[in-house]
Amino acid sequence: MRITPTEVAALSLSIKVAFLSLVIMLPPGLLAGWLLAKRTFPGKALLNTFVMWPLVLPPIVSGYLLLILLGRHGFIGGLIYRVFGIEIVFTPLAVVIAVSVISFPLLVRGIVTGMESVPVELENAARTLGASPVKVFWTITFPLAYRGIIGGTILGFSKSLGEFGATIMVAGNIPGKTQTMALAIFSAVHLGEDASVYRLVFIATVVAFIALWLTERFTLR
Amino acid sequence: MGDSTNIRLNFRKSLGSFSLEVNCTLRTKVSAFLGVSGSGKSTLLNCISGTLTPDEGEIAFGDEVLYASASGINLPPEKRRFGYVFQEGYLFPHLTVAQNIRYGQPNPRKSTDAITVLEIGEFLQQYPKELSGGQRQRVAIARALAMEPRMLLMDEPLASLDSALKDRIIPYLHHVKEVFETPILYVTHAFSEAMALADEAFLIADGAIMASGEPHQLLTAPSAMPIAQMTGVENILFLPVTASDKARGLTALEIGDQSLIIPYIDVEVDEVVPVAIRAEDIMISLDPNLAISARNILLGKIQCLDVKGDRTWLSILVEWHHLAVKITHEAREQLQLREDLEVYCVIKASAINRLWD
Numbered sequence: 001m002r003i004t005p006t007e008v009a010a011l012s013l014s015i016k017v018a019f020l021s022l023v024i025m026l027p028p029g030l031l032a033g034w035l036l037a038k039r040t041f042p043g044k045a046l047l048n049t050f051v052m053w054p055l056v057l058p059p060i061v062s063g064y065l066l067l068i069l070l071g072r073h074g075f076i077g078g079l080i081y082r083v084f085g086i087e088i089v090f091t092p093l094a095v096v097i098a099v100s101v102i103s104f105p106l107l108v109r110g111i112v113t114g115m116e117s118v119p120v121e122l123e124n125a126a127r128t129l130g131a132s133p134v135k136v137f138w139t140i141t142f143p144l145a146y147r148g149i150i151g152g153t154i155l156g157f158s159k160s161l162g163e164f165g166a167t168i169m170v171a172g173n174i175p176g177k178t179q180t181m182a183l184a185i186f187s188a189v190h191l192g193e194d195a196s197v198y199r200l201v202f203i204a205t206v207v208a209f210i211a212l213w214l215t216e217r218f219t220l221r
Numbered sequence: 222m223g224d225s226t227n228i229r230l231n232f233r234k235s236l237g238s239f240s241l242e243v244n245c246t247l248r249t250k251v252s253a254f255l256g257v258s259g260s261g262k263s264t265l266l267n268c269i270s271g272t273l274t275p276d277e278g279e280i281a282f283g284d285e286v287l288y289a290s291a292s293g294i295n296l297p298p299e300k301r302r303f304g305y306v307f308q309e310g311y312l313f314p315h316l317t318v319a320q321n322i323r324y325g326q327p328n329p330r331k332s333t334d335a336i337t338v339l340e341i342g343e344f345l346q347q348y349p350k351e352l353s354g355g356q357r358q359r360v361a362i363a364r365a366l367a368m369e370p371r372m373l374l375m376d377e378p379l380a381s382l383d384s385a386l387k388d389r390i391i392p393y394l395h396h397v398k399e400v401f402e403t404p405i406l407y408v409t410h411a412f413s414e415a416m417a418l419a420d421e422a423f424l425i426a427d428g429a430i431m432a433s434g435e436p437h438q439l440l441t442a443p444s445a446m447p448i449a450q451m452t453g454v455e456n457i458l459f460l461p462v463t464a465s466d467k468a469r470g471l472t473a474l475e476i477g478d479q480s481l482i483i484p485y486i487d488v489e490v491d492e493v494v495p496v497a498i499r500a501e502d503i504m505i506s507l508d509p510n511l512a513i514s515a516r517n518i519l520l521g522k523i524q525c526l527d528v529k530g531d532r533t534w535l536s537i538l539v540e541w542h543h544l545a546v547k548i549t550h551e552a553r554e555q556l557q558l559r560e561d562l563e564v565y566c567v568i569k570a571s572a573i574n575r576l577w578d
Contacts, residue, residue, distance in 0.1 A: 124305075125305065128305040131324070
């Protein structure tokens, strides 16, 4: 069983994209998670709906909306094209964007669960001991919510690894450029390349198992 | 104490249908707020510490205004420097005892003092979950003291401990009161704790201060009976020892011209000891010549009767001490109890407990 360069490219793109999207989405994820778990403000339900939207939308629909938004004539895509002269759709950057949007709700869900489990009284106790809200976040809320944060991170990461619908809409399925593991499996099935399908499915299954097992290990007490 | 350490509380806070309104100045070293749960005690402390913002009014410590709705001043909790000790302790579970104490960036000398006074030196490297409830509460007090607070705010610090543990923590609180300059605002539902520690107490009910004064005055005044009923009070008396007989296992205390027999305690004659008697442990008799094993039959006079729920509460004046007594309605009717009636209070020696050392 020998893995082909196209398969290696797809696998490595998936992993790189998943990591990159995690790095990009973690700061806004922590902010959104903190707002949703710890604050009351007007429009909170709206923010939550907005964040969770991609979770309930069919990924194809999210992908289509992204395509419209990011295309050369789209609101964001057009602006970027005019300012930087670059196109987003059908590039690896489009993969990162698609994957980030789809995995964001899972990441935030985990963070919210983790932060909600930290009693507000502990945070108030820290405030009375002279800690600013920022210090309270980093010394109390964050370390005590770490199980939920790690859980959300791993779930989001796994979702990123396997994202299909949104990716194919905005990034296409260009081998060696925007073809991720999930897209490579799709193509291999269509082309009847059974050996390739088995290899990729095996790798995908193992990666998913490890991710889920790590989640359980970190989130179960 | 000078004016620089007075705390002035004059504010109002509504939470749903509940409303708290206070207007008082705390001048003594230890002030207690006494009330049942739901009376507004925690709201009061949260407004003072800054974790809750009042609707209007002013909170000032000496010359420093911490909150004033009129001028828009509202210092955040981290700028107020109150050492808050919570009922549940709220130690940070992911930090060791030493790290918990260091969290408030304490004055090193104060934290050493706090560790010494509360005798927690041996737990410093342990985590909160490895400690007993009483130990955790001592650490919580040390953590609050170490940051050199302008005042300690204690919210029912003993309420989550069983009574044997409470009696062991109270001496530590006494020690804190003696060693540290820090004034204390102590919130509790237990008269015994207020009497053990406070110089002045405020009775709080339904979000308002009903009465204030020295704790034992509040307890023994008939007007405090409603509060006594709410808080499930014990009668607490400070009485001098007249004789102590180790062989018979009994000690006699002087209560006016009468004498109160309690289980033997190793105390010098004439020393004053605080003792507690639960309101339901006192029986009422009209006849002093009972053939009964109880050692104490004290003559008193009924000051007032109050029917509350399924029990009758009596305030009985024995010499100059008021005893709160809880009996059934049947007993009241059968004995035809009424105000100004002379009765005998029958108390077993073993139902009388000496309070803290």
